[in-house]
Amino acid sequence: MDDGTPIGRRAFAGFVGVGLSSLAWGGAAMDLLAQSTKLVPESMRSALPFGKGWRIYAVNPPHPRFDPATWRLRIDGLVERPQTFTYAQLQALPQARQTSDFVCVTGWSVDDVRWAGVRFDDLLATARPLNSATALKFISAEQPYEDSLTLAQLRAPDAMLALQMDDAPLQREHGAPVRVVMPQMYGYKGVKWVSRIVVTDRVEDGYWQQRGYDRDAWIGGSNGR
Amino acid sequence: MAVDPRLVIAGEPRVQRFGATERHLHTIHATAFSLLLLSGFALYLPFLAQIISDRPLMKAIHLLTAVGWLTALALVVLLGDRAALRSARREIERFDADDLLFVRRRRAAAGRFNGGQKAHAVLQAALSLLFVISGVLLWLGERDTQLRLPGTLALHDAATLLLAALTAGHIFKALSTAGSLEAVTRGTVSARYAAQHHEKWRPPLPAARERRAIAPTELALAALVLAAGAAAVALVL
Numbered sequence: 001m002d003d004g005t006p007i008g009r010r011a012f013a014g015f016v017g018v019g020l021s022s023l024a025w026g027g028a029a030m031d032l033l034a035q036s037t038k039l040v041p042e043s044m045r046s047a048l049p050f051g052k053g054w055r056i057y058a059v060n061p062p063h064p065r066f067d068p069a070t071w072r073l074r075i076d077g078l079v080e081r082p083q084t085f086t087y088a089q090l091q092a093l094p095q096a097r098q099t100s101d102f103v104c105v106t107g108w109s110v111d112d113v114r115w116a117g118v119r120f121d122d123l124l125a126t127a128r129p130l131n132s133a134t135a136l137k138f139i140s141a142e143q144p145y146e147d148s149l150t151l152a153q154l155r156a157p158d159a160m161l162a163l164q165m166d167d168a169p170l171q172r173e174h175g176a177p178v179r180v181v182m183p184q185m186y187g188y189k190g191v192k193w194v195s196r197i198v199v200t201d202r203v204e205d206g207y208w209q210q211r212g213y214d215r216d217a218w219i220g221g222s223n224g225r
Numbered sequence: 226m227a228v229d230p231r232l233v234i235a236g237e238p239r240v241q242r243f244g245a246t247e248r249h250l251h252t253i254h255a256t257a258f259s260l261l262l263l264s265g266f267a268l269y270l271p272f273l274a275q276i277i278s279d280r281p282l283m284k285a286i287h288l289l290t291a292v293g294w295l296t297a298l299a300l301v302v303l304l305g306d307r308a309a310l311r312s313a314r315r316e317i318e319r320f321d322a323d324d325l326l327f328v329r330r331r332r333a334a335a336g337r338f339n340g341g342q343k344a345h346a347v348l349q350a351a352l353s354l355l356f357v358i359s360g361v362l363l364w365l366g367e368r369d370t371q372l373r374l375p376g377t378l379a380l381h382d383a384a385t386l387l388l389a390a391l392t393a394g395h396i397f398k399a400l401s402t403a404g405s406l407e408a409v410t411r412g413t414v415s416a417r418y419a420a421q422h423h424e425k426w427r428p429p430l431p432a433a434r435e436r437r438a439i440a441p442t443e444l445a446l447a448a449l450v451l452a453a454g455a456a457a458v459a460l461v462l
Contacts, residue, residue: 003319003321004319004320004321004322004324005319005320005321006318006319007318007319007320007325008317008318008319008320008343008344008346008347009318011344011347011348011351012318012347012350012351015347015348015351015352015355016351016354016355019351019352019355019358019380019384020355020358022376022379022380022383023359023362023374023375023376023377023380024374024375024376025375025376026375026376026377026378026379026380026383027375027376027378027379028375028376029376029379030376030378030379030382053271054271055268055269055271055274056271056274056275056278056280057280058274058278058280059280059281060281061278061279061280061281061282062278062279063275063278105373106363106366106367106373106378107373107375107376107377107378107379108378172275173271173274173275173278211367211368212368212369212370213370214370223370223373
């Protein structure tokens with residue numbers, strides 16, 4: 001019997017080699033692929049098994065449930081007047097709209113997400129932070145997730161507490177009813193299911209910073225990038 | 226075709242296609258792959274993440290399965306019939322003229338493995354290795370930002386899509402070819418099946434199978450592998 005040539009061994013080595021090289025170019029290829037999916041109608045895009053789709057990250061199941069009747073957002077800490085907002089009261093504040101990209105530190109991203117929500121100056125207007133205040137600590141209903149951003153960072157023109165995503169109320173897995181949107185930083189700074197905001201005089205390490213991630217998570221300028 | 230009379234079942238002569246070691250490897254790989262695929266989808270697909278929102282549990286299952294898979298594979302190789310595995314590897318990695326015809330979808334006589342089965346096994350092995358490397362990098366990258374490479378996620382994703390498609394084809398072929406499933410469940414196929422699908426294969430007469438004694442060094446190594454597996458479990462959790 002003809003034993004043949006060890007093509008299989010060569011194919012194995014070649015395949016593994018190409019695969020390993022993709023550690024360098026795979027991210028760019030995924031971006032390119034995602035760009036090409038824009039040719040597909042938006043309604044069908046989510047059915048594609050690749051491209052720029054959301055991945056739902058959470059740390060403590062189940063995802064918190066939102067009940068408009070009982071839900072409250074508390075703002076306290078270094079403020080003149082601690083506030084408690086109902087969902088309707090948040091909706092009554094000035095609503096800003098923006099389209100921005102969402103970038104996860106693990107390597108995936110979603111382009112052109114349409115957000116609507118409240119800018120932080122508007123949110124804090126009634127509570128009135130004291131002069132000593134420098135940061136906000138966002139506490140999630142999904143304990144023990146929390147994260148802090150400085151007031152200076154939150155004055156970025158595209159930072160907001162979002163109530164809507166892609167023209168619909170925020171979905172449960174995206175942090176219903178409100179989440180932080182901070183497009184210039186990686187997604188882990190965007191606390192979902194925000195239930196309390198504490199005004200502080202120093203930035204505290206959040207959930208992921210306690211696990212080694214950078215405090216200032218600028219996209220392309222932190223976490224080893 | 227030479228048929229061992231001991232393998233004649235219900236009047237139909239049968240020949241040995243896979244030994245116990247080969248079948249154990251297959252069972253371990255298939256079970257681990259299913260668990261990894263399911264837990265992976267729960268981590269990856271938003272609509273599933275809504276239903277199974279326990280991400281930490283899914284992650285733990287995913288990591289534990291990966292460690293268990295590698296540990297079990299190492300144990301089988303260590304304690305099993307290594308000569309049989311070596312000869313299977315040699316058969317799989319060598320393609321003769323007929324195998325190349327088969328891959329081009331022409332009629333061709335096959336040995337114990339046809340060209341498609343060989344190509345499948347090679348791809349399975351390569352993708353498995355790439356899974357392990359990219360998976361370890363994903364795990365390390367959560368701990369050390371220096372190890373977060375731009376393509377790790379893309380590689381793990383692409384390997385998932387490729388391997389899922391490949392495995393779907395593998396299962397389809399196994400279920401649609403009458404008589405082939407028994408090769409992996411019982412280790413034997415009918416002589417008629419062998420003659421029909423693997424014309425060039427000359428099944429060896431199973432020599433009176435002596436039980437291979439396990440050497441003390443192998444036992445010591447196996448204990449070491451188990452300890453390494455346990456350490457890896459402690460590390461990932």
